[in-house]
Amino acid sequence: MSFNTFGKIFRFTTWGESHGPAIGCVIDGCPPNIPISEKEIQKDMDKRRPGQSKFTTQRKESDKVNILSGLFQGKTTGTPISIIIHNEDKRSRDYETIKNKFRPGHADFTYFKKYGIRDFRGGGRQSARETACRVAAGAVAKIILKKLLGPKFNIIGAVTQLGLMSCDKDNWKNSEIRKNPFFCPDKKSVKSWEKYLLAVRKSGSSCGAIIEIRASGVPVGLGAPIYSKLDSDISAALMSINAVKGVNIGAGMNSAFLSGEENDEIRNKSGKVNFKSNNAGGILGGISSGQNIVASFAVKPTSSILTNRETINKAGKNTKISVKGRHDPCVGIRAVPIGEAMLSCVLLDHYLLNRAQCG
């Protein structure tokens, strides 16, 4: 069971609301004796943090992580790591005007219908603020993976589609991704993306995005068929991120258009296994093949927009709504570190699972 817990052996549980005193996570199943510091985790937090450019919400949060347990003299002890992040910029008054209306595309309606109660302050638990905890847990996972797999292991994500704007994936450069506010891997696309997103924002609208995450240095053998296939767990992980509506592994949905000949051929190249393509995204039969793991996902456009829209209120009456709060014109941008975090957690979990069953 896993309402607010993710993972099988390496497991984290998140808690907290957008406008409560704090949010946090408890990370369980960590291997012992691994050095971990708040400083290292903070680096990942800072990638997701809002208010860093004009293209993300202006909510001001330092997102400072505070480790409350699980370490002794700077090393993991095998006991749960509890991390707390205090909410600093909570302007609940922003939400007074919409507290009785259901924002289209938001979970206001379904939460209220399911639970019979609605925490309207910033979306409460349904807020993307929860994802800060995932980034913290993912940072821990990444540190452990680097220790276990060595320096050849790496994980990096980028935005490859910003609304209607694509980029040239052949120009993907890891080093470019952090140099622009869009996590765009293709230097040449940045300018046009900037112009595009400014226009979207100015119109009071929003746009969707596609994010691609790549993990290299992943050993062959991770993934536990039939119902814990690596791609199955990755898709659950990515689909659990707010506003995600589609997940691809390798060629993904485009696999439909491939022919049988496009299944990745295998070669021995100077004693090493070498695949001639990677349409499978590094996963065969639910098990990692040693190729790069490649997963992508689509984030729908931000629901809270300035445009006046039709909806109903708590009493079921027709009404209109426009949301004046502080929101991202494209929430997909900030999903990059979240996707990296979720993939890191899945990979570590399966590393440990594989160690359990196969030694």
Place this chain on the structure above:
Amino acid sequence: MSFNTFGKIFRFTTWGESHGPAIGCVIDGCPPNIPISEKEIQKDMDKRRPGQSKFTTQRKESDKVNILSGLFQGKTTGTPISIIIHNEDKRSRDYETIKNKFRPGHADFTYFKKYGIRDFRGGGRQSARETACRVAAGAVAKIILKKLLGPKFNIIGAVTQLGLMSCDKDNWKNSEIRKNPFFCPDKKSVKSWEKYLLAVRKSGSSCGAIIEIRASGVPVGLGAPIYSKLDSDISAALMSINAVKGVNIGAGMNSAFLSGEENDEIRNKSGKVNFKSNNAGGILGGISSGQNIVASFAVKPTSSILTNRETINKAGKNTKISVKGRHDPCVGIRAVPIGEAMLSCVLLDHYLLNRAQCG
């Protein structure tokens, strides 16, 4: 943990290999006092069964289900339902020639690397034969859902893309789907699809497909955020099906191209909640909204093809392979009832979960 078990409260465990004596499943967590019969389950089995047209594998299996436990006087008792399906047409000799080679696109390589042992007879556990068990479990779920939700509940899937051939989804007619060997919902597309697939088969190749599953009559409130979101569990369920590489909920990957205004608006229409569109696929914040649940997934082209392809053998040496066995030119076709089954299981599971937490 769930290597071979799917679900949280309504759970099924599958077992068995392609060429062993039998395959089967154990279904746990069934509500008691619900009439279930082998005959009803068999109907769903017959949709998936191979050898029904020239477009599916010629392996001859009656796929007759045999219920060994869990019923008393024709009704569920709340105890596990064990179903066994005997394998009838096992020609292990077909696989002798390829037993030391890894078929590209297949899980031969990864299973062998992970477990250090390979059941080469028809792919062993990695074979799509396992999905017969899912269909049996899904049939049980569907019967229970119909009892719990009443006749307005329905679930139906179709192939909407057959390799390079699309269909007109505006012409979708449930009644057409079973009338052609492709599960095509658009009568007008059937002829061209037939021509296309015959050509694919003749060339010794294969093609992929996209399958769409629709569930109507699903109540609002199913789905348990954050890490058991309904769309998250559906994507895990569908991605666990053999050869699936992409999953969409509603607009899915195309959400990236939408604008904020395309989030589904809500209206009160004669006292009933009415959404003006369904880009969210019936799920908001991981919780069902009462709209139709719409999920689609892509199946990659069959890996076992006649074309000669490059690969390595168990010794790591370069070699070539072509597979002469009895295979489907498009495995995606037979994925329709499997997708229906998996969605049924997820929905029932969440119905029970919601009943647990919310009464």
Place this chain on the structure above:
Amino acid sequence: MSFNTFGKIFRFTTWGESHGPAIGCVIDGCPPNIPISEKEIQKDMDKRRPGQSKFTTQRKESDKVNILSGLFQGKTTGTPISIIIHNEDKRSRDYETIKNKFRPGHADFTYFKKYGIRDFRGGGRQSARETACRVAAGAVAKIILKKLLGPKFNIIGAVTQLGLMSCDKDNWKNSEIRKNPFFCPDKKSVKSWEKYLLAVRKSGSSCGAIIEIRASGVPVGLGAPIYSKLDSDISAALMSINAVKGVNIGAGMNSAFLSGEENDEIRNKSGKVNFKSNNAGGILGGISSGQNIVASFAVKPTSSILTNRETINKAGKNTKISVKGRHDPCVGIRAVPIGEAMLSCVLLDHYLLNRAQCG
């Protein structure tokens, strides 16, 4: 999987070390719309709190609970309730002298051997301080159970054996239990127990105890055979408490001495089901019968005593140890509210589970 998580649907995860900045728990799966307050939880915390009499450790902890999430306007929202308790009285220096030795009966040795690292400050995670979190979670469970089951539901525990001193269970009065520092239900035994425990403490030794927990007003039907039997889950719950080594349901170990005729006969008494005895402790076939649930457990004597004892150190060398810290002469006494808490959690969990499967 559940290293630091307890429960199936109503689940809590605890974190924190004896001498870290804080301890806490995250409670998931709460039904929504139930009023809960820190004040109500605090009442239960105060029963377990150390330093309340000369018979418990003199560590000074106010054990003030602080709810960080999961409530909106005083009611549960169905999202996780995060509770934090700050550690106030951490004198790490007390442990300097023993940090390289393994205390007999303690988990020092096994934690070090398992994890290769030892948080020697007050036992770190192995400390009974963790049980404060269980009491907080149990208080939440109890509040919910009272709401769901009505005022007839009650749960109360007592010490029925203090070392070599028994009490007369026929004199059990709920109202007496809180009136003495031993949670003794039999007024007449209090004086002799006091004299006995003073002698134990004076000698620098410690003693064990037996605690019995009784729950009334539990409906028939809770418990999910075969591997989630109510008694099975209760015994796991109680055995997970620090220093517990035996668990009885009803007649428990004494069942061996009963004859077949002593299986509880059933009568209809003025239209109500009435059992003539309760040797089964209210559970038949793993399912509650509607009788009182009666569970008892034994707590071994405190390991940390003044007496000089033989042990080895981290280097494996023979040495001696005596522990001068602040410890309870009988840790069993403070186990009463913990046992109540664990039983409350199991009962609520099974109430929800039963609601899931049986409606």
Place this chain on the structure above:
Amino acid sequence: MSFNTFGKIFRFTTWGESHGPAIGCVIDGCPPNIPISEKEIQKDMDKRRPGQSKFTTQRKESDKVNILSGLFQGKTTGTPISIIIHNEDKRSRDYETIKNKFRPGHADFTYFKKYGIRDFRGGGRQSARETACRVAAGAVAKIILKKLLGPKFNIIGAVTQLGLMSCDKDNWKNSEIRKNPFFCPDKKSVKSWEKYLLAVRKSGSSCGAIIEIRASGVPVGLGAPIYSKLDSDISAALMSINAVKGVNIGAGMNSAFLSGEENDEIRNKSGKVNFKSNNAGGILGGISSGQNIVASFAVKPTSSILTNRETINKAGKNTKISVKGRHDPCVGIRAVPIGEAMLSCVLLDHYLLNRAQCG
């Protein structure tokens, strides 16, 4: 969740009713490449099998195990092992006379109240026949443990208390246990036990028993605090066996009577860790210490006896019942191999869990 599934990584699911066509289990999470045969499993089955002496039920079952999956060329493949055991001697007519009455001490009443339906044929799912599946799963676990831990690992159980008759545990000889029909480890007690049990049987009554299981050669470090403590999982495992009402680890309930000085002291003896006693039953803080694991449990007297007893019927009316079927005068006797099986499963599960987290 685990209605009919036991374990975390090494997991088995059982299914089947006393009088259905068959019973069986599906064993998941097996390490690959371990030789397993039906013949080896059968040896353990034969220990539990009924009808082997006049002191056990005369139901005739060969309990022949049939492996349907999970092996290839005699070795585990890491996929689920499905085992089926056909029911041979099902005399449903025996139960006709009692089908509307609730047997005191049996689960008839609670199953009916919970599920609203009752499979009265031999108790249906509640029958101890289910335990045959546990023995099969335990046999697999034992084979794997022996492979992983080497020949020093051993697990053996015995009856140490037969109703009012004790034995001298100082005379415990493993080699004696299988030489008498009581699994009595003390040769000198056998005769008096035989006389006693004959008298019990003749009187139409039944008696309880205590079974003790000992595992040697268990490495230090198994067990995952806080909520998967080794003793916690063992107690859940043993308490899940039919008719078990009490579980002790080491000194168990008698821990209450120990003094602090009786916590097991530790010595270095020629370079090896050596405990001076084993009151903790080989488990400290929920983690194995390297000492023998010692667990015992009490089985209540058989409920189905010849004596006429008071009960109610399905209509709630008062009535009387005496059960004429084929029953054991002491079901505890046949619980010995079941206890061994359950302990084997827990130990293997924790071996794998420990390998996951600690490498």
